[in-house]
Amino acid sequence: MSLLLLVDLDGVVYRGDDPVPGVAELLMQRANAGDDVVYVTNNSMHYRADYVRRLTDLGAPVASDRIVSAPRATALYLREHHPEVRRVLAVGAGGLDRELRDVGLEVVNSGFAAERMAKEGIDGVAASGGAEAVVAGVDPQMTYMRIAAAADCVRAGALFIATNRDPVYPVEVGRLRPGAGSIVAAIEVASSVAPTTIGKPEPLLMEAAAHAVGRDPKEGIVIGDGILTDIAAARAVGARSILMLTGVTTGAALEALPSSDRPTKVAGDANELAQVLNELAGER
Numbered sequence: 001m002s003l004l005l006l007v008d009l010d011g012v013v014y015r016g017d018d019p020v021p022g023v024a025e026l027l028m029q030r031a032n033a034g035d036d037v038v039y040v041t042n043n044s045m046h047y048r049a050d051y052v053r054r055l056t057d058l059g060a061p062v063a064s065d066r067i068v069s070a071p072r073a074t075a076l077y078l079r080e081h082h083p084e085v086r087r088v089l090a091v092g093a094g095g096l097d098r099e100l101r102d103v104g105l106e107v108v109n110s111g112f113a114a115e116r117m118a119k120e121g122i123d124g125v126a127a128s129g130g131a132e133a134v135v136a137g138v139d140p141q142m143t144y145m146r147i148a149a150a151a152d153c154v155r156a157g158a159l160f161i162a163t164n165r166d167p168v169y170p171v172e173v174g175r176l177r178p179g180a181g182s183i184v185a186a187i188e189v190a191s192s193v194a195p196t197t198i199g200k201p202e203p204l205l206m207e208a209a210a211h212a213v214g215r216d217p218k219e220g221i222v223i224g225d226g227i228l229t230d231i232a233a234a235r236a237v238g239a240r241s242i243l244m245l246t247g248v249t250t251g252a253a254l255e256a257l258p259s260s261d262r263p264t265k266v267a268g269d270a271n272e273l274a275q276v277l278n279e280l281a282g283e284r
């Protein structure tokens, strides 16, 4: 049976602006041989078309339904599990708004709601037009009143969804910025409500990615560079995993892991990845 490859992006296919040598070509070979390749990323700021362009340029196999980012998975989750939700307050960047609109949701950006609160002296519920859900990701324009708008809605009973809870993310080597988890934490504390989290290490992103090609996440092989995100998410859905040493995880960090947290396989580069994929293909 063909493999289902659930492939993380940053640290696996590329690292910042640079491609990881050979990985895009290898994925193209696997796709041409019949494997399902789906990309999974916790990045909460971009729209699928941004990835399609970038991956096409790299020579990787891609179509927009093969990109399951945390915002896309969040939109699919709302449509599938909460069809009653029509209006969403989005705390995040433009890519999040677009993904939510693509599944037919009415989106009120928290910046717009915050402005109305200040101008009209109303609360976040009124300013959002009665949002039934609050979705939070990385919001580079975060303000005090955006937190207020979101917390008002959550306190009033709106569903609270986090795209993911990464505390930070790297913008370049050695430089970190607050991640979605930092934004989510502010709203969580202000509302005293814990969110449902979609992204890795929770299982929902991997489930959405497998379902995008009509398969069971248990059949998946997660290829990622993060122990606490990719490898943990693989375990959460019962999938196998390959840890790539081309991103955030060092060999020393891998050595220090208890056996219960270890990936199924490890690969240091595209050649080793090709080899372990062949081994895994032979196992089932």
Ligand SMILES: [Mg+2]
Pocket (backbone or CB within 6 Å): 008, 009, 010, 011, 012, 224, 225, 226, 247
């Ligand atoms: Mg990564």
